[in-house]
Amino acid sequence: MFVGHYSVAFAAKSDKNKIPLWVLFIAVQFLDYMWATLVLLGIEKLRVIKGFTAGSMLDSYFHPYSHSLIAAVIWSSVAGIGYKPLCDWLGYAYRKSAALIVGLTVFSHWILDLIAHPRDLAIYGNKWKVGFGLLNYRDPEFALEIGLLAAGIMLYLTRNVMPEIRKGAVIAFGVVLVVIQIGNTYVPRTPLTDKATAMGVWVFYTLFVVVAFLIEKIGSRRQTNAP
Numbered sequence: 001m002f003v004g005h006y007s008v009a010f011a012a013k014s015d016k017n018k019i020p021l022w023v024l025f026i027a028v029q030f031l032d033y034m035w036a037t038l039v040l041l042g043i044e045k046l047r048v049i050k051g052f053t054a055g056s057m058l059d060s061y062f063h064p065y066s067h068s069l070i071a072a073v074i075w076s077s078v079a080g081i082g083y084k085p086l087c088d089w090l091g092y093a094y095r096k097s098a099a100l101i102v103g104l105t106v107f108s109h110w111i112l113d114l115i116a117h118p119r120d121l122a123i124y125g126n127k128w129k130v131g132f133g134l135l136n137y138r139d140p141e142f143a144l145e146i147g148l149l150a151a152g153i154m155l156y157l158t159r160n161v162m163p164e165i166r167k168g169a170v171i172a173f174g175v176v177l178v179v180i181q182i183g184n185t186y187v188p189r190t191p192l193t194d195k196a197t198a199m200g201v202w203v204f205y206t207l208f209v210v211v212a213f214l215i216e217k218i219g220s221r222r223q224t225n226a227p
């Protein structure tokens with residue numbers, strides 16, 4: 001699962017919980033940030049094999065600290081608990097219910113990976129692996145990613161009051177994400193090394209976080225100044 005994860009970030013944001021979209025963009029990929037970091041450190045193991053599944057080249061055969069069920073529960077709790085200090089630090093409005101949402105958003109990554117991944121997600125450590133393997137079916141997996149993303153963005157646009165210009169930017173961002181997913185799923189390319197793949201994850205995911213941050217700035221001054 002790739003851009004489909006961001007559907008949860010868009011869907012989780014509301015005017016009531018006031019969780020910044022960029023925080024949710026980190027939350028939905030929190031497990032992959034851990035994973036990329038641990039792959040770069042040589043602690044978790046990844047092979048990049050052409051045609052490993054129909055929709056992905058990644059054979060993530062050892063990722064107990066980022067992608068086991070128990071690890072996912074622990075990281076989700078850490079993120080939920082860490083949300084208050086983050087809000088205090090950055091001066092954001094904080095609600096207990098928002099911390100719960102951040103925790104659940106982190107956990108959503110595991111559920112979506114469970115649907116997409118081949119049987120490589122351990123329950124605990126490197127044991128009892130599960131995964132429904134939708135990535136073995138390229139078009140349905142792609143359709144799910146795009147369907148989820150579209151639904152998430154629709155929810156975001158209906159649940160949050162925002163100026164028209166920001167709505168346009170959100171839709172444009174959604175289109176860019178779809179194009180990136182098309183490239184990821186359908187454009188053949190030579191496999192990168194494990195470390196280069198992990199670096200790519202860091203770079204691209206962080207770029208998306210920056211875009212999410214900037215998008216919620218668009219038109220915000222005009223909105224507050226409005227009578």
Ligand SMILES: [Zn+2]
Nearest residue numbers: 031032109113
């Ligand atoms: Zn993942």
